[in-house]
Amino acid sequence: MALSVETPTPPSLADNVDPNEYDDAEVVGDTDYRRKELGELLQDGAWADAFELWVSDTSLTEDEWRIVLDIELLSQFDFFWDDFADRVGYHAPGLPEDWKERDIHPDINSWKTISSINAGLTELGQLTCEVLKDEYITWESEYEAPEDLPDFS
Template sequence: MSLDVSVPDPPPQSQGAPGRGYDNVSPPESDDDDYRRDELESILEAGAWADGFEAWAAETSLGESEFELLVRHGLLEQLDFYWDPATEAVEYHLPQFSDDMREALATDADVDEVKGGLDSLGRTVSERLEREYRT
């Protein structure tokens, strides 16, 4: 199944740090660590986001209505990509679903499916970023 939608703008990366605003993630011990967000934001804007998004859209099981919920609730804009100096890899964090978002989905299974779709997008784009970043 594929999702036939326009590629949205890449999420901004120049603010924030891993763990800010996310459950189950410890904030970094120091804001001095180099998460290279500005560099990753440039790579996203140069095509890694569009390439990753298109690859994800061709394979996702999410429908247009679920995708529109992600857009309407600003969840794509909140995807957080960063360079993890400990693992020397591009990592990502998913935003939390608001109560409104959860209520817009009919069941917990729907919430899990949409979270899974968003996670798949994050993973696909981070893999693209990593390939671009390492070359």
């Protein structure tokens, strides 16, 4: 079932966050996270392209999408370059396990809603990374493997 909604503004990427602080991301070694460049690519169409693909296949309902917008979850997305892995990494926002105690939104009334929103945003984040890497990024990884690695060929 496709979600019929307008493409939201791409998230702004903050330079002051270390991706290793996220529970769902790990970046090896020192790296330039290239958030400025990624932010420009998101603005130049990568976000819109990824969002268009995502809405055509997401299982998120319009009510769940309204919750995402109401509590501004999209602004909490983060995308960063992982030079070691030659990939775009991401952190997807999500709703916490203690949603009942925190009274986050009046329309959140079940674990199904929480699970659906969290899974949908994870899928959007992953799809955005794929679109960025496959269709927008033109740079090459600067990581060079040490010369003393064993040859397994």
